[in-house]
Amino acid sequence: DSGVTQTPKHLITATGQRVTLRCSPRSGDLSVYWYQQSLDQGLQFLIQYYNGEERAKGNILERFSAQQFPDLHSELNLSSLELGDSALYFCASSSDRAGGYTFGSGTRLTVV
Amino acid sequence: AQSVSQHNHHVILSEAASLELGCNYSYGGTVNLFWYVQYPGQHLQLLLKYFSGDPLVKGIKGFEAEFIKSKFSFNLRKPSVQWSDTAEYFCAVNALVANNLFFGTGTRLTVIP
Numbered sequence: 001d002s003g004v005t006q007t008p009k010h011l012i013t014a015t016g017q018r019v020t021l022r023c024s025p026r027s028g029d030l031s032v033y034w035y036q037q038s039l040d041q042g043l044q045f046l047i048q049y050y051n052g053e054e055r056a057k058g059n060i061l062e063r064f065s066a067q068q069f070p071d072l073h074s075e076l077n078l079s080s081l082e083l084g085d086s087a088l089y090f091c092a093s094s095s096d097r098a099g100g101y102t103f104g105s106g107t108r109l110t111v112v
Numbered sequence: 113a114q115s116v117s118q119h120n121h122h123v124i125l126s127e128a129a130s131l132e133l134g135c136n137y138s139y140g141g142t143v144n145l146f147w148y149v150q151y152p153g154q155h156l157q158l159l160l161k162y163f164s165g166d167p168l169v170k171g172i173k174g175f176e177a178e179f180i181k182s183k184f185s186f187n188l189r190k191p192s193v194q195w196s197d198t199a200e201y202f203c204a205v206n207a208l209v210a211n212n213l214f215f216g217t218g219t220r221l222t223v224i225p
Contacts, residue, residue, distance in 0.1 A: 002155060033212060043202060043215040056212050090155065100146055101213060103156040 003027065004104035006091050012110045018079040021107045025072055025093030031055070032074040033094070033101060034066055038087040049074055081111045114139045116205050118216035125193055126224050133188040133219050135177075135203030145186040146204040146213065147177055156202065162186065173197070195225045 003026035013019055025032050034046040036059075045058035049068035060066075063081075068074040078085060088108050092101035117136045125131060137143065147159040160171025167179040177188045186203060203216040 002157075004155075035215075042217040045212045045214070048212050058212060092156075100144075100158050100161050102158075103148075105155045 002102050002104060004091060004093050004102050006089075006104035006107050008107060009105065010108050010110075012112060013081060015081055015083060015111055017081050017111075018077065019081065019109065021076040021078070021089050021091075021109075023074045023076070023091030023093075023104060025074070025091075026102050029093035029095045029102070030072065031094045032068055032072070033092045034060075034074070034076050035090040035092065036087045037090060037106070043090075046076070078109070083111050085109065086111045114143075114205055114207055114214045116203055116214050116216035118201075118203055118219050120219045121217070122220045122222070124222045124224065127195055128192045129223075131188070131190040131193045131197075131221070133201055133203075133221070135186045135188065135216060137184050137186070137203075137205040137214075139184075139205065139207050141207055144206040145177075145179060146206070147171065147175070147186075147188050148202045148204060148215075150200045150202065150218075152199065159188070159201075193221070193223050195223045197221060198223045 005024040007022045030051045033048045036044045046060040047066050048056040052068050066076045088106045090106045092103045094101045115138045119134045145162040148156040150156045160169050162169045162179045170176045200218045200220050202218045204213040206213050
C-alpha cells in the first residue's frame with residue numbers, strides 16, 4: 001500500500017457516458033497529479049493540483065476536468081467518453097519535488 | 113520543452129545477466145531525475161532518484177543509475193538480474209521550474225529463468 005488510494009479499481013462504461021475517478025493523497029501531501037497510461041501513448045501527465053488550486057496542466061482533453069477538495073482528495077471527471085479514453089488512470093501525490101511522487105494503484109477504465 | 117527518451121522498448125535477458133537501460137532527456141536547466149518500476153498489474157514504485165551530489169545513485173533491489181550531465185543521460189544498471197525484476201521501467205525528469213514529472217515511454221524488461 002503506497003498511501004495513495006484510488007477508487008474504483010475498475011470501471012466499465014459505455015461511450016458517451018460520464019465517470020468520476022477519485023484519489024486520496026498520501027497523508028501530508030498537498031499536491032495531486034493525474035496521469036493517463038495507455039498502450040499507444042505511454043504515461044501522459046494530465047493535470048496537477050496543489051492545496052486545492054490547479055497548478056499545472058498537461059495533455060488533458062476539454063472533456064476532462066478535475067478538482068481538489070479542502071480535504072485534499074481529488075476527483076477526475078471524464079465526460080462524453082470515447083473508446084480511445086480506455087486506459088489506466090493514475091493519481092500521484094507529493095509533498096515537494098524532492099521526495100518524488102507516490103503513485104496509487106490506478107483505475108482501469110474500459111469504454112465499450 | 114522537456115522530453116525523455118528511452119531507446120530500448122523491450123529487453124529480454126537471462127537470469128544473472130547484467131542490465132543497462134538507457135535514458136536521455138532534453139532540458140538545459142537543472143533537473144531532478146527518477147527511475148520508477150511497474151510490476152505487472154501494479155502501480156509505479158520509485159526505484160531511485162537523483163537531485164545533486166554524487167552522480168552515481170544507488171536505489172532499492174540492487175539497482176543503480178549514473179547521471180552524466182554532459183550526455184543528458186541517466187542510465188539504469190543492475191549487475192545481475194533476477195526473474196522477479198521482470199517489469200516495466202520508466203525514467204522521469206522534473207525540471208526545477210516545472211510542476212510535473214515527464215516520463216519516458218518505458219522499457220519492458222523480461223527476465224528468463
